[in-house]
Amino acid sequence: MSDVVTYSREQSSGVITVNYPPVNALSHAVRSGLLAALEQGQKDAEAKVLLLVCEGRTFIAGADIREFGKPMQEPGLPEVVNTFESSDKPIVAAIHGTALGGGLETALGCHYRVALSSAKVGLPEVKLGLLPGAGGTQRLPRLTGAQKALEMITTGEFVGAKDALALGIVDAVEDGSDIRAAGLAFANKLADEGKPVRRVRDITDKIDAEKGSDVFNQFREGLKKRARGLFSPFKCVDAVEAAFNLPFDEGMKRERELFMECMESPQRAGLIHSFFAEREVSKVKGLSKDTPVRDVKTVGVIGAGTMGGGIAMNFANVGIPVTMVEVKQEALDKGLAIIRRNYENSAKKGKLTQEQVEERMSLITPSLTYDDFKDVDLVIEAVFENMAIKKEIFSKLDAVCKPGAILASNTSTLDIDEIASATKRPEDVVGMHFFSPANVMKLLENVRGEKTSDEVKATVMAVAKKIKKVGVLVGNCHGFVGNRMLHKRGAEAMSLVNEGATPQQVDKVLTDLGYPMGQFAMSDLAGIDVGYRIREERRNAGEHVEPSWMDKLAEQNRLGQKTQAGVYRYEEGSRKPIPDPEVDKLIEEFRKEQGITPREISDQEILERCMYVMINEGAKILEEGIADRSLDIDIVWIYGYGFPAYRGGPMFWADQLGLDTILEAVKTYQDTVGGEQWKPAALLEKLVAEGKTFGDL
Template identity: 45%
Template sequence: MNLIGADNMMTIESSPSLAHDYAAAAERRVYDIDDVDMTAAPADLGHICVVGGGQMGSGIATALLENGVRVTLMETSDDRIEGAAARIRANWSNRVKRGELTESDIDERMGRFAGVTDLERAAPAQLFIEAAWESMALKKEIFGRLCQVAPPGAVLATNTSSLDINLIAETTDRPQDVIGLHFFSPAHVMRLLEVVRGERTSDRCIVTALALARLLKKVPVVVGVCFGFVGNRIFAARDQQTSRMLLEGASPQQIDDAMQHFGFPMGPFALQDMAGGIELTWRLRQQTGDVDEIGDALYEAGRLGQRTGRGYYRYEPGNRSPLPDPEVDAIIAGLRQKYGIVPRSVESEEIIDRMILPMINEAAKILDEGIAQRASDIDVVWNTGYGFPLDKGGITYHADTIGLPMILKRLRRLQAEHGDHFAPAPMIERMVAEGQPLSESKRS
């Protein structure tokens, strides 16, 4: 049974098989990009410089090395370079245990790896991928330096997951060479690559990004610039409701269970604990001025997820299974008391509505704004990067199986009950008036 509901008006016929066929066809379309000269010659990908050797930078370097690329990794100290090299080796350790790789294979790959503390020593590279912390000031500083040392015509890419690459490009005298390459963690495993086109990004940059995706066997989706691009913008719209529902009476495990029942491999809180989301979102809020009192309280209590053994859940040593924690219940109860909130029962159907419908709504806004070229590109982003259940086809395809009139009706009801976060996107209202499906739409 579809937990959101169904409507016999304006729905598309669907089944798991049809949904899988749609998702596969959507992936094949990602290389069909409007307004790009696909005959432009890509930059040489034989030698690539990765700037930053943390978890993301090490993952990107791992993906490059295992596909034959020579990698120079820039870090601020020899100790950090050694740490990055150890992380890269560790990324292959399970494959060695399974007999898929040998230590000699790893040594061969690491033979193409070099670490430097001075960007000038990486200057022969024709592609630079910045993978530093998500700070606009830091990224501007790095790109100012890249502009000084990178060879003419080199592609300067940022791995930012949400920041405005146009502002980053302004720090250089070659904005046409700046592009976003948003890898997903772990970068050597996840298939999605969001290719973020700035206002002045050249066709050559885009063609280079697509060539890199082919080399790394990833699925590239070209998107425009806005906060969070496609993937994280929809993620933020979805998860805006999680803390509110906790304050209203739901528990982390109840919300996670509902989302897993819908078809996601993990719920939002288990995912945050696994991916370090408590710290990441806290740091982001310091820049944006947004507030999430539950997330802030967990951060201040040192509950940073699996790596600290405590996040929205607690974790036993050596075990990643999330366990309910009374301390988290007490934090939430204290905030309810602070704001005079009397907890109520929040049912699974409501949880699904309040998390899935904003995703559909935000997808329509993204398409209407021209951030994505086609609705199916949005579906590819969430299918390959966020675990949207393939038996539902994708966000916009799922909306059409429900029926946009029903989506519109439920958004209006949620708007009346919970505020303008649920105000229907104008595009959904237009699609309903015109009797058109969302999943077949393209930007105008």
């Protein structure tokens, strides 16, 4: 028997214990051990009931990620679950922590389930482009009915123990923290009462009641919007539907067929890359695990606008007090009102209680003076993109803030080193680039300056985790990683429209690829004035910036969604972009002014010019060390710009397409379009010559 799964007996209960830290994942050793322990329990004549319980902080939390991508060793999980379900002795699964994926499937193979009130259960395989492959799609709907099973399986979201009890997933919920005692009590009671084996496969009342229901077609219709472009959620529906239309064993065969279809989908590779990349970005190259981290107990935010307010909410949400400073009371009052409205909206949706709303609001202290920053541990400046203003602010912070306080800028493009030069403590200055809306978007692009200390780097990465963001540490250059690549895409999108495409054609190509919105709709969301100010800043710095019809929109106060008119127009209360003939006319006039004769442009050219220019720039970013790994770029784009996670990020996607294909197109556009952006990156040429990928770096 495996040393990670043991068998013992306590009174009339045979206890199968899994002890495979940290999360009791279903490794080959655990699967083999479960079968061996079950066999021992079956032979133990004194054991009337068997109990499956786990040591440590959780029940079985899913597959062993260390075995991902490797050939499956027998026994497979379906065999383990079926063997448990076939036991002649009742088996109780005692759940604490989380029972996820194969862990919940194993519990469903047991005959009874008891959980601590703090436990959660779920089938999150869809988040990796898969579906539950050990009977989850066949057993869960027998307990919950079709609708709830579909919701759980297609979203991968977890369910708390009390909800699981109401749904029939577990049979009892116990308070306290001793899962072994709770499990034994439940098992001994079963033994005393002589309760029989109760197999989930044999429970058919909900199956019989919903046969012939239209719930599956209705659910698929809803998925077309919620899961646009995704493969596995629709396969999940097919699998659950099989539980209602086929005998159990045939349903299991159908689940396995659909599981293998998901395994062969390129989306699975992209989602698994995204899964591992998200965990890997926290490991910063050259930064020791032992690097000291400063304690951030209080935070200051400069600016109560959209970004400043959103940033403040992130800290209030995790119980960290925030002092928010503005120059005028009116701006402060407006910012606080927007924060309250955001919290109130969450309360209306049932995500917060009114008590939590008031608690979070009480953590945000408004102020009109920098003097109130004298004791904070971290200050984040969130004013608009103007270097002179930012340097003036940092000079004031340098004078006011205590030694050891971290001074951060939320700048999206500007030079962190120049900002730091306004202080006497450049080692404490760092970029913390939040994405709009800051209280929603998961990415935090932390930007290291030349003199930023390792301690500060480690601290801002820890802060990202604390406020539930995905932190990526990047180097300092104009636009850093995300916006530097975005500016190249934006410039190509503008050129394509100048040459004859429409904004909506460009946007459709990008949304068809999987982005939630296109380049121009995103500009409207962020605010046309944001890009306008960046271009003006560059012009003021002496850079040559091409004239743009977008500047004309800004000058006409068409600033995007906030003014209900930008590249598109918007109806009151709606974020749906509507093409505007006025903008078509403005673009037409701009072409005439510039002497451009419009031409017809194919969707393929739009795709290549918008995306391949990004890949080429990403290769330059890697060359220069602005990003340490291609996966850092992938995560920035997935969580900051909506690149479809099922494609794995732009650099992973490029590897899948073939870097030779990308390079050939880049060279073609270098000849036909011209410009520095189409000069092939040396790294791209090197990788193609060596037959390697970005992932090989």
